[in-house]
Amino acid sequence: MIFKQPTHYFIAAGHAEGYSPLNAFDQALLEAGVGDTNLVRMSSILPPSCQRIEPIDLPYGALVPVAYADMVSSNPGEWIAAAVAIGVPADPKLPGLIMEHHGVGRLDEIEAQVREMAVQGMAYRNREIQKVVSIGMEHQVDKHGAAFAGVVLWDESVRGREEG
Amino acid sequence: MIFKQPTHYFIAAGHAEGYSPLNAFDQALLEAGVGDTNLVRMSSILPPSCQRIEPIDLPYGALVPVAYADMVSSNPGEWIAAAVAIGVPADPKLPGLIMEHHGVGRLDEIEAQVREMAVQGMAYRNREIQKVVSIGMEHQVDKHGAAFAGVVLWDESVRGREEG
């Protein structure tokens, strides 16, 4: 756990209703394509030279490091949103910054805010940004709803799940 | 961290009073037999073919992935409870689902709810259940109390702590 540097990442987002708040969260993970894994939350840096890939089918039950934002609500009619943004550095030898944000409201506001947070955090480091990558999801609650957005770290040398 | 698939699991629960809320939580972990380790919380899947074992003495300070529910309260007289449930799939090549629930109240309600959450989550996946495994604990608060229930993932190839 201490050693292994993830070499690749992908971004993912989903939303869902569910039988309970936790079921809604679980189903938002499935919608995002990262369900059926064991997400381990971390604070929240893009390792140097970490390459973006398209989302892959993670092995069932794998322990996967992820930086994520989520929002769960049981207030019918309420809009909720969650978003993440990555400040990707111009210098690939330096790390990038992942920011998370969530709240009651629409995605455009939440995602604009999380992008600004990534910009501000890179500025604090005096670290030039090549680009900001972001993703988010919004959801209007019926009974129990969840929105999820995350950055999944991965190692391409590991094969994903065999399609069955 | 990304690679290793846990091959075994056990369930554990405990409750305790303590000098502070965190002391109560720490002592509930000890009562559950998972104290003196470094629990790393994860969301919450039983890997395929993961076999249930009896609780073992985990090595002191080991980094151990766990899905857990906990409830801490400082309201004297209040009943609190925490429970986890695993939807074990009929097909051992597929993963199971671990759900966590906690709250103010008695264990029978909390555990019935978490079992239903596991059933609902497996139904959402259209995944047949072989059985639901659950465990929980309740506690009536005196000053600072805690209840804990968890599913500990493990690898049988690793030896537990030598009895000293």
Add this chain to the structure above:
Amino acid sequence: MIFKQPTHYFIAAGHAEGYSPLNAFDQALLEAGVGDTNLVRMSSILPPSCQRIEPIDLPYGALVPVAYADMVSSNPGEWIAAAVAIGVPADPKLPGLIMEHHGVGRLDEIEAQVREMAVQGMAYRNREIQKVVSIGMEHQVDKHGAAFAGVVLWDESVRGREEG
């Protein structure tokens, strides 16, 4: 993740203002010297024979197990504090206990409390204490402020970041 026993640790603390609560937290991590890594939170044991070292420059983006306390506030003028304490056992074959505490208030109170929590937790174990090691940080909020204190587990066989 299950196997590797960290062999060394260091303590760190920082505080900062920021553009948002999460930016303040991120910048408190940087001030503490543990920014630009991926902290994985754990509950909170010092492994047996774990040796204290001076803080090192952790590799960028490394997955690092850490026990920490943090406090974030957006109430202008408010004092906040976070502190951790380690009950180091007299017998090096036994594990120590890490406690975390945070709140509104000044550091002297918060740190005295977390030290007592470590003493109480070791007393509950009937485990003799050699010493209590603690660290903390306080912050007076301007707009969005954060205080952080943590115990970082590490393996000396791994080299830190090359100075660039």
